[in-house]
Amino acid sequence: MDDTRAGDGAEGPGSGDGAVGSGAAVAVGHPGDPDGLAEFDEETARLYRAKVWGGARRKLWEAPTDATLAERLRELADWTDASAHGGTVVDTYGDGVVEVLERRVATALGHPAAVFFPTGTMAQQVALRCWAGRTGSPVVALHPLAHPEVHEDDALGTVAGLRTVHPTDAPRLPTAQEVRDHPEPFGTLMLELPLREAGFALPTWEELTDVVAAARERDAVVHFDGARLWECPARLGRGLDEIAGLADSVYVSFYKSLGGLSGAALAGPEDLVEEARVWRHRYGGLLFQQYPVALAALRGLETELPRLPAYVAHARVVAEAVREALTEAGTGWFRVHPREPHTHQFQVWLPYDPDVLTAASLAQTEATGTALFRRWFTPGAGGPPGVALTELTVAGPGLEWTAQDVRVAVRDFLTRVRA
Numbered sequence: 479m480d481d482t483r484a485g486d487g488a489e490g491p492g493s494g495d496g497a498v499g500s501g502a503a504v505a506v507g508h509p510g511d512p513d514g515l516a517e518f519d520e521e522t523a524r525l526y527r528a529k530v531w532g533g534a535r536r537k538l539w540e541a542p543t544d545a546t547l548a549e550r551l552r553e554l555a556d557w558t559d560a561s562a563h564g565g566t567v568v569d570t571y572g573d574g575v576v577e578v579l580e581r582r583v584a585t586a587l588g589h590p591a592a593v594f595f596p597t598g599t600m601a602q603q604v605a606l607r608c609w610a611g612r613t614g615s616p617v618v619a620l621h622p623l624a625h626p627e628v629h630e631d632d633a634l635g636t637v638a639g640l641r642t643v644h645p646t647d648a649p650r651l652p653t654a655q656e657v658r659d660h661p662e663p664f665g666t667l668m669l670e671l672p673l674r675e676a677g678f679a680l681p682t683w684e685e686l687t688d689v690v691a692a693a694r695e696r697d698a699v700v701h702f703d704g705a706r707l708w709e710c711p712a713r714l715g716r717g718l719d720e721i722a723g724l725a726d727s728v729y730v731s732f733y734k735s736l737g738g739l740s741g742a743a744l745a746g747p748e749d750l751v752e753e754a755r756v757w758r759h760r761y762g763g764l765l766f767q768q769y770p771v772a773l774a775a776l777r778g779l780e781t782e783l784p785r786l787p788a789y790v791a792h793a794r795v796v797a798e799a800v801r802e803a804l805t806e807a808g809t810g811w812f813r814v815h816p817r818e819p820h821t822h823q824f825q826v827w828l829p830y831d832p833d834v835l836t837a838a839s840l841a842q843t844e845a846t847g848t849a850l851f852r853r854w855f856t857p858g859a860g861g862p863p864g865v866a867l868t869e870l871t872v873a874g875p876g877l878e879w880t881a882q883d884v885r886v887a888v889r890d891f892l893t894r895v896r897a
Contacts, residue, residue, distance in 0.1 A: 527853065530840055534849035538796065538876035541852075542733065554770065557777045568769050575772045580743065582779060587707075587728055588719030589745035593754050594772070596763050598705055598742040599630055601729045604757040605744050606666055607638045609699050609727070612750075615665025616640045619657070619693075622647050623675035624668065625703060628858070649676040654688035658695065667693040670703040671710055671721075672821050675858070678706070680820040683714045690724045700724065705731040705742075708783055709821040712790040726750075732771070735786060735822075736778025737873075741771040785874065789822035792879075793872040797824050799881040800870070803888035804828075811865075823871045830895060832856055832866035838894040839868075842887075850887040 531537070532544035545553075558564050569576045576594050584592040595601035602625075610616045618634065620627065622644045626634050634640040645652035645660045651673055669689065672678040681689065693700050702725040704710075710721055722728045727746030732738035744754055758764055801814045813827035828835060835854035843849045854866040 527836075527840060530843050531849045531852055534843050535847035536875070536879075537849040538879065539871040539873035540737075540875060542737075554774055554777065557781075558773055561776070561780075563773060563776070569767055569772065571764055571766060572768070575769050575776070579772045579775055582776065583730065583743045584745055586718055586779070587722035587730070587745045589722060589728065589747070591748045591751040592743045592745040593751045593758065594768065595742045595744060595758060596740065596765055596768070596771075598625075598703075598729055598731050599633060600758070600761050600763050601742045601744045601754075602626065602668075602701075602703060603633060603638045604754045604761065605701055605727050605729060605746070605750070606634065606640055606668065608750055608753050608757065609666045609701065610638075610640060613665030613697075613699060615663060617662065617664040618642050618666045618668055619645050619652075619660060619664040619698070620668040621645075621651060621670060621673060621676075623649070623673060624670045625674070625705070626668075628675060649673075650679050651681050651685075652689060653685065654692040657689055657692040664696070664698055666701055667698050668701045668703055669725075670705075671707055672713075674706070674823075677815040677825045678709075678819065678821045678823045679816065680710060680713045683716055686714065686721075687724065699726040701726060702728040704728045705734050706821060706823075708735040709786050709790060709823075712787050713820045732775035732778060736775065736782045738774040738778045739771045741768070741775055782873075786822065788877060789873050790819070792877050793819045793822040793824060793870075795881055796870065796872050796876065796879065796884050799884035800826060800888055802881075803885040804892075806885075807889060807892050809892065822873065823869055825867050825869055826851070827857070827865050827867045828854075828895075829865050830854075835866050835868070835895060838891055841894050842891050846890065848887055848890075850884075850891055 528541075528543045531541065537544070563575060563578075566575055568574065572594060580592045580594055584590065595604070606618055610618075616639060618640050620642055622628075627642065634642060643660065643662050643664055645656040645667075651669055651671075657667065667689075669686075671686075672680045680686075690700050702722065704722065707718065707722065707728065707730050711717055714721055722745065727744060727750060729742055729744050732741045732743070744751065746754075797814050797817070797819050801817065804812045804814070809828065811829050813825070815825045815827065832854035835851070839849075839851040839854070842851075851868050851870070854868045857865065857867050
């Protein structure tokens with residue numbers, strides 16, 4: 479949902495939830511300190527990393543922080559001028575271009591209506607409390623690695639008055655049988671598609687439909703945390719509307735996958751959406767003007783959404799090349815997860831301290847102008863000791879990388895780690 483946890487534009491399972499170096503002094507390399515021995519406060523280090531990785535000549539993706547304010551504003555203004563929205567009057571309290579965006583999302587997801595929210599955290603709290611009122615149950619079944627459980631400071635319980643239960647703690651979405659066998663009643667089953675903390679993991683289409691059917695057997699409604707739902711058709715083999723149509727309601731993000739500024743939408747039945755608008759106001763989410771965010775979201779739907787299948791396909795090429803290079807280099811234990819990515823993002827695990835790997839990533843970019851890996855983190859609860867993980871995203875710039883390019887970059891990275 480609405481977390482940029484890695485701080486450097488490279489989202490990762492880090493700051494705010496146990497990342498090494500979060501809020502503390504960290505060692506980073508730079509041209510005046512080739513051994514990476516100087517210590518900086520975390521904010522200084524973050525800004526330096528963002529500058530180095532943002533200025534890389536070759537990268538797998540363009541992170542949100544890989545540009546200046548002026549550059550980002552010019553990009554959005556140029557697109558707006560070239561689009562049908564250039565002469566549109568600015569919005570006021572959710573009309574105008576925000577309504578255009580809402581209609582576009584509802585159509586894309588095959589739901590009767592949609593409502594814009596400034597954050598996904600707010601959108602999902604509102605959706606789940608609305609369903610609790612309709613089902614008469616404040617209990618939400620979800621995965622313990624789901625975003626509300628890991629990254630929202632117990633907001634569902636503290637703010638929305640809901641209680642959560644877990645059909646499974648395996649690093650995947652629950653099976654239909656686990657949903658059927660859960661011993662406690664629940665009113666809503668929430669499924670995060672893909673499950674980011676488990677490696678952007680998705681079920682198969684058959685598994686997903688079976689899980690939804692199992693929830694219906696228990697008279698529960700189904701809500702999709704679809705922050706990255708845009709990427710799911712490649713793995714599931716169905717269109718967005720058919721996937722989203724399985725659920726009673728769906729939340730989607732505009733800055734994940736689509737390259738927007740921020741913002742989210744909740745799609746579902748008209749009566750739910752209208753109630754959600756009331757709760758949005760109560761939560762303080764009815765902002766005076768949102769046209770930059772709405773325009774950036776519309777740009778993402780027009781320009782990035784059609785390209786996502788190519789990103790997913792090439793992520794599989796990159797993942798296999800990374801695995802081959804790590805195997806050939808004799809690194810010992812490592813993990814590329816999933817071995818064949820389900821989306822255009824996946825995890826890489828190595829048996830080193832995360833600060834060592836982050837310093838090597840930074841040194842590689844400084845020396846070669848290539849940004850392969852970015853920041854590394856200590857895995858959360860359940861991860862093996864003595865290892866670190868990072869997330870790789872393959873987007874537009876990554877399509878230019880061949881498998882051989884990836885293998886060369888991995889080998890160069892490893893020489894810096896071992897040095």
